């Protein structure tokens with residue numbers, strides 16, 4: 137058997153208290169790609185203790201000193217780009233080109249927050265009385281528990297730990313159980329970067345047990361979570377008992393609206409980016425495509441032509457554009473959404489099936505699919521699909537399409553394609569979403585705020601907004 141990869145707690149590689157291990161599989165082939173030590177709340181408790189003990193010294197370092205560690209990590213992650221990308225691709229199926237982009241995105245976060253760490257400013261405020269002075273300090277929250285999903289297994293970690301460490305917090309990370317190998321490699325780099333022991337800890341293991349320890353342990357001040365709305369609500373409820381801070385990056389159901397004056401070729405490319413990247417497994421993925429009646433047929437034709445050129449396959453092959461889904465459960469959900477749409481009158485314009493021929497038989501592949509004649513009653517119109525399926529809904533009227541786009545409990549990302557400047561502003565203002573891409577199918581950058589309205593979450597990652605989530609505000613009143 138291959139070597140069992142361990143957890144990183146208090147600067148040491150340790151095995152789970154329970155002695156349990158877990159095998160990790162490649163969703164493209166079903167092959168085992170590694171074995172990890174699989175812990176629980178007891179290991180999380182050790183890690184929280186270590187992070188708690190490390191907090192006073194770490195938080196008292198100057199920002200410039202903390203920044204040096206983050207810079208070291210930036211360099212190490214950048215230089216390990218190919219290796220980390222290969223691990224991501226092997227454990228969750230992402231095409232290599234995209235996986236390299238993800239690793240560079242993670243490195244960018246470490247660099248950005250190495251800089252931003254130095255810009256945590258307080259304030260002085262003029263007093264209403266002559267014998268007092270008001271000073272406002274920004275201070276780190278304390279120990280942070282971070283929980284991340286499998287779909288961006290390195291960058292989601294970076295987006296949490298980089299701002300937390302920059303602010304002066306210490307961290308315990310629990311990555312997704314299907315993608316711990318890339319997190320473990322990242323922690324080997326964290327060790328090499330020289331962070332003091334206990335400042336950043338990694339616990340791989342049972343989600344409920346570790347989550348419970350995060351909620352119950354009073355030494356942990358904040359839970360930062362990216363994942364499903366269902367689990368986000370559980371954590372928020374549990375955290376409320378100790379009024380712990382939470383940041384939640386949850387599910388989405390993005391509308392993509394194409395007006396008749398849009399550049400249709402650009403819109404097709406934008407849709408391809410927003411729908412098929414990561415095989416449709418992104419929280420900001422388009423889930424509903426609204427196309428104006430006048431251009432709906434032309435748009436569908438162009439889209440189907442584009443999909444014919446898209447190469448589906450093992451993410452490790454250089455020419456693969458669309459990889460497999462992460463596991464059988466994910467594939468079943470996608471096929472269920474397709475069947476449900478068909479049974480309610482949806483017409484399949486492209487794809488529609490699981491791929492089972494040749495090498496595809498070993499993995500969880502779904503054909504890139506386009507469904508027309510979609511109505512609001514179909515599951516795909518209101519549930520997150522998380523797969524490579526585009527449902528096309530036709531519309532006639534701007535006000536009606538805005539109302540339809542907003543008619544969801546989610547509010548993460550929305551997309552609009554139009555050449556009308558006034559309409560661009562109306563859409564930007566009226567869509568109830570945390571992120572609006574106007575003629576842009578890929579609206580994410582390290583320095584921009586990322587997060588959702590409504591049940592898509594609380595808080596923001598990215599730029600100075602992301603740093604705010606790890607800081608407390610303290611008012612100091614000086615009597616003089």
Ligand code: NAP
Pocket residue numbers: 283284285286287288310311312313314341342343344346347348362363364365367368370384385386387388418419420520548587588592593
């Ligand atoms: P998930 O089931 O909620 O899992 C996310 C993380 O939570 C994993 O580490 C998981 O561990 C852990 N977890 C599961 N049950 C838990 C519990 N009871 N207590 C504590 N932790 C628990 O979500 P997923 O299906 O892996 O990820 C896809 C979802 O994430 C989608 O809804 C997507 O939209 C959302 N997402 C949102 C964003 C954003 O920024 N808004 C970004 C990416 C993804 P295990 O892996 O061990 O189960």
